Amino acid sequence: MQARLPTIDFSAAEPRWLPAHGPIGHLLNGASILLPYLEPYLIRVMKLARPDVAERAPQLLEDVDIFNQQEANHFKVHATYNEVLRARYPGLEVFEEEIKQDYRDFIANRSLGWNLAYCEGFECMGLVLAEFFLQEIDDWLEPADPAVAELWQWHLAEEFEHRAVAHDVLDALHPGWWHRVRVYVETQRHLFGFTQRVAEHFMALDRERGEVAVDAEIEARERVNQRRITRFFLPRMFRILLPFYSPHSRPMQEPVRRRLAQYEA
Template sequence: MAPKVHKGNKMKVRFPKFDFSNIRARWAPNGEFAQRANAASLIPAYIEPYLLKVMIKAKPLIEPSKTRLVEELDIFIKQEMQHCKQHIAFNRRMHELGYAWLKPIERDYEATYKRFLETKSLRFNLAYCEGFESLSATACQLYFEDYNELLEGADAEPTDMWRWHLAEEFEHRTVCSDVYHELSGLNPIFAYFYRIYGYFYALVHLGRFQMMVSKKLLEHDRAKMTPAELKESLVRDKYARKVMGRHFVSFFFQICSPFYDPAKRREPQGYRAYLEQFEKKYDADREVVAA
């Protein structure tokens, strides 16, 4: 399967220098939303190294003639390395803020990916990676459109970390899909159903983990609240969950369609302009693959 070509689109490796030393755990006006985002931040610290190992294993199996896919895969790997690095730094700050009890949870989560690499087939790991990337491209649309009201007045560093990360996820949204279809070894019908299996597996696995960590973070915070503060927290959290889940069903059916093509996903509003501004603000150096 030939990789998708995006006219005028470029994949870039950016090297942001965030300073998380002064951030708060509840870095958005809706602190419950911030903690749910903080729970999600544990995921890239461990799934990104797993993605890299899967793609490094897959790379030699791609036909040498597929030069564009190989080039995009190289950039994908470098982008994911930066995502991992920044989320590890952010999570370390969370530990410093009194959430060091997250460490054993993180170790257990990390062990899951070690098990996947040791016991699961390359086909499974590619399908899982493709499922995760489908979710990440969706998250980009959420952070640039649906979450604007929740991010208004939020601290700059975590907001920019998430928007930069997810903008790059959208930027390289086709890579895992192309690698999966190149190496699955299945006919189009079976490849579709196995892709859906990988998507469901990733959706359930990651969703359960994020919900579990979110619950623990919120319980930790609420243990120190007065009854009035707890009531307000529950109201804020209900609203945050409403906003965060607003378009879940439509995205779900879009990804599950047999005609789903990540290259044809609608570009999130403001995503391209944001990256241009981001590079001026944070980016120390860049590597580029021209379209």
């Protein structure tokens, strides 16, 4: 594992960046708004856990440090892209204030075990999204905005690379299937609820401005795309609930390896 930092120029980036499937493009825009709050929180939790890791699983320390470096790079580059989103879509401050408070509250009022399980829940989801984005939807990315597509390709390739770190830390410090699964469900509800509401905000503004064409053909195509997402995500999300689930069981595939190698020259 290593941290890589690409230079991506967002000066001409288009927020409606995924014309093949607008709603998923905006859902990922919603995630992008979340990440400069979520990823510093992940780093904070890992730092809080570090003394226990040093004592009980010192073999994980190096991974934890690289995980933190990668997440720090991710949220900084997302923050640059988010400037583009803020310039085009007013009203995001309310969402940002809300999520900032949520993560403050989690650190202040929840146990380290709960926070570690939240981090693991997010990382499990990141792994599924990475597999989908990097291995399944080349046809959607063909007409996508190149800067925003690259942001997600780089980010998700590193998410895939560090897929097991949060899981291993949780397993070493706070093992237990019920604990993991209970917080996993809470985590998905929190993450998806937030990103969905931000995505709705983007789409409402697009509609208000008359920027989205809606006809029967587009609606039919979006239904097909939606089914494709559901078919991919549902069984994988379910597998995470199983007692012996481990991200170690997901081997790195060629598209991810290629993407990572691109930044290693």
